[in-house]
Amino acid sequence: MKKIRLGIVGTGIAARDLHLPALKQLSDKFQITALASRTRSKAEKLADMIEPRPKVLDSYDDLLKSNLVDVIDITVPIHLNPEFIQRALNYGYDVICEKPLGANMKQARQVLSSAKNSDRIVYIAENFRHIKAFKKTRELIESDKIGDPSLLVWHEVNLAGKDAKYVNTNWRKDPKHIGGFISDGGVHHIAAIRQIMGDVKSVTAIQKTVRSYLGSTDTLTANFVFESGAIGNYTVSFGLNTKYNPKKVIGTKGEIAFETNERLILNVNEGESIIDLPEENSYKNEFDDFFDVYMENKDNNLGNVFEAAKDLAVIEAAILSAKSSREIDVKDLL
Amino acid sequence: MKKIRLGIVGTGIAARDLHLPALKQLSDKFQITALASRTRSKAEKLADMIEPRPKVLDSYDDLLKSNLVDVIDITVPIHLNPEFIQRALNYGYDVICEKPLGANMKQARQVLSSAKNSDRIVYIAENFRHIKAFKKTRELIESDKIGDPSLLVWHEVNLAGKDAKYVNTNWRKDPKHIGGFISDGGVHHIAAIRQIMGDVKSVTAIQKTVRSYLGSTDTLTANFVFESGAIGNYTVSFGLNTKYNPKKVIGTKGEIAFETNERLILNVNEGESIIDLPEENSYKNEFDDFFDVYMENKDNNLGNVFEAAKDLAVIEAAILSAKSSREIDVKDLL
Incomplete structure (x- = not known):
């Protein structure tokens, strides 16, 4: 089978701990042929972990000019994504880029525009779109197991x-991305919520900063009105801890509780049933899907830039709502 | 011991199922000497349950003029509370009145004014002020068990x-009190929350009507900013059901989960500890407290009209916020 020759730019946590283990499981589909990083020593270290060893290049420009790769995998600080995506497209590369697509909606719109004006693939790697439990939850709702899904609780x-390793990344300590961890982590949660409940129409939220070392707001509670008419509460904190985070959809005839990525609990009048799902590596699923998009012209639904932009728009709406004390319409940010 | 001679006006669910069982346990302190109801047959039925049998009077006016009672216990439809309180005060009676003090903040302000202009006791019976677990939670916070209490979750x-019996009360089916069950039930929850977290400064909320038979909005999720700087989410529904309602205060060093009125779980770095509290009848505690206020000039803190008004103000703020899509300052309603 023909492999995709992958060039990774940015050799931080995402490249090393998220993408690399998945790509190693997909060695029949991908070969990492080149790496580039601002800090050459970090790239060398990552190269040492890969067999066959990829070539380490001095800069992103060198990578783009190297003729060693088919696809660019971008895992750089969030606020650099729009520029790095555009530069790859300028060279005619297809791109897979770690979420969120930009530091804020202004940047997200740049990426939307870049993708629109290019015939290349722009695939946003949002691994929460590759966790089957969310899709399964949606299927249970659509098969009317819980009646009208009315209230979402997602903590x-x-x-x-x-x-924590993410806390000690320099660009995360003084984040240029809106809300710091709230957007960096939050887009995952919104990707999950939107898969289950559909689009968020409007948001009202309040926020609080508990730990100064997190560099931004770290605690937020947001109320959602969904396009479907359902409502919900999303509460997120990186500054506090709790034993149990409820995640559930309550319908008129029952509820689905999301216990882990591998366990749903369906609770209806007839009783409770546990739905176990196989363990999976969502990053592997992600690259598997990208492979199909690249090799087999599969529709780019799961890596769609517009979906990724919508995830970020909900977070930005929440932060804007908390700042302005008013309800924010998500559409106004797209 | 001298007993309080109690005249109950309104002989519905609250009188029969909440006040009467408590008063029977306090037969050394209270004697129900007279009853009045719009429907005489209901009053007769209630009288049959009481030993010695109280006199049944034809109207509230007859009760007020009867010279049979020392104190009036008001358990009438919510929107009648202000008028019934004022009439009792006009006759020089001390009053204990079932919560909420009025159908909305306009009515609540009437009650505040009635109480202010009278030297009689106006005691609002909010049994959630007589549940020890809330006070205990506050004590744990004040002894710094969980650090700075930062996030409240109360579902x-x-x-x-x-x-359900409450659903089939005529005045509840077509409620004159704001938000129907949301205020009728919600003031209890706010009484609990305020005992734990202190006053609510501002509220943003959204709402939804799931069941038309409940006569009003039945589902609401509200974000609170507390005067202390903490934030929180209060989610309430009478139109939906869930298996587990999280109720907890998360602090910078740990959390207190409120499992039942008799069980708290304190979760801190050092581990988890279960705090069991004795079972109690909060209505009995309430009348016990009223007895002390009446007989021994104990301060009327737990039946304080202003505290009851603040509970209702938070609910009204939530409903107004949901209607206006903006943050409502609770103080503006007081």
Whole structure:
């Protein structure tokens, strides 16, 4: 089978801990042939982990000019995504880029425009679009298991401690991306929520900063009105911790609780049933899907830039709402 | 011991199922000497349950003129509270009145004014002020068990079914009190929340009507900013059901989860500890407290009209916020 020759730019946590393990499982489909990083030593270190060893280049420009790769995998600080995507497209490369697509909606619109004006693939790597439990939840709703889905509760209160690896990334300590961890982590949650409930129409939110070392707002509680007419509460914190984060859709005839990526609990009048799903690596699913999009012209639904922009728009709406004390219409940001 | 001679006006669910069982346990302190109801047959039925049998009077006026009672216990449809309180005060009676103090803040202000212009006791019976677990939670916070209390989560999603007794009260089917069950039930929750977190400064909320038979909005999710700087989410529904309603305060060093009125779970770095509290009848505690206020000039803190007004103000703020799509300052309603 023909492999995709992948050039990775940015050799931080995402490249090393998220993309590389998945790509190693897909060695029949991908070969990492080149790496580039601002810090050459980091790229060398990552290259040492890869067999066959990719070529380490001195700069992104060198990578783009190298003729060693078919596709650019972008895992750089968030605010550099729009520029790095555009530069890859300028050279005629197809692109897979780690979420979020930009630091804010202004940047997201740049990416939308770049993608629109190019015939190349722009695939936003949002691994939460590759977790089957969300799709399964949607299917249960569509098969009318819980009646009219009316209220969503989605809590993600998980402390990012001072020693956590993501906290100690320099560009995350002084984030140029809106809301810091709230957007960096939050777009995942919104991707999950939108897969289950459909689009968010409007948002009202309040926020609080609990830990100064997180560089931005770290706690937010947001109320959503969905296009469907359902409502919901999304509560997220990287500055606080809790034992149990409820995640559920409550319908007129029952509810689906999302316990883990591998376990749903369906609770209806007839009783409770546990739905176990196979363990999976969502990053592997993601690159598998990208392979099909690249090789087999599969529709780019799961890496769609517009979907990624909508995820970020909900987060930006929440932050704007918290700042302005009013309801924000998500459409106004797209 | 001298007993309080109690005259109950309104002989519905609150009188029969909430006040009477508590008063029976306090037969050394209270004697129900007279009853009045719009429907005489209902009053007769209630009188049959009481030993010695109280006198049944034809009207509230007859009760007020009867010289049979020391204190009036008001358990009438909510929107009648201000008028019934004022009439009792006009006759020089001390009053205990079931919550909420009025149908909306306009009515609440009437009650505040009535109480201010009288030297009689106006005691609002909010049994959630007599549940020790809330006070205990506050004590744990004040002894710095969980650090700075930063985020409150308080969910009360409990379906009021078509056959539920409260649903089948005529005045509840077509409620004159704001938000129907949302205020009738919601003031309890706010009383709990305010005991734990202190006053609510501002509210943003959204709402939804799931069941038309409930006569009003039945589902609401509200974000609170507390005077302390903490934030929180309060989600309430009488139109939906869920298996588990999280109720917790998350602090910078740990959290307190409120499992039941008799069980708190304190979760801190050092581990988890379960705090069990004795079972109690909060209505009995309430009348016990009223007795002390009446007989021993104890300060009327727990039945304080201004506290009851603040509870209702938070609910009204939430409903106004949901209608206006903007943040409402609770103080503006007081």
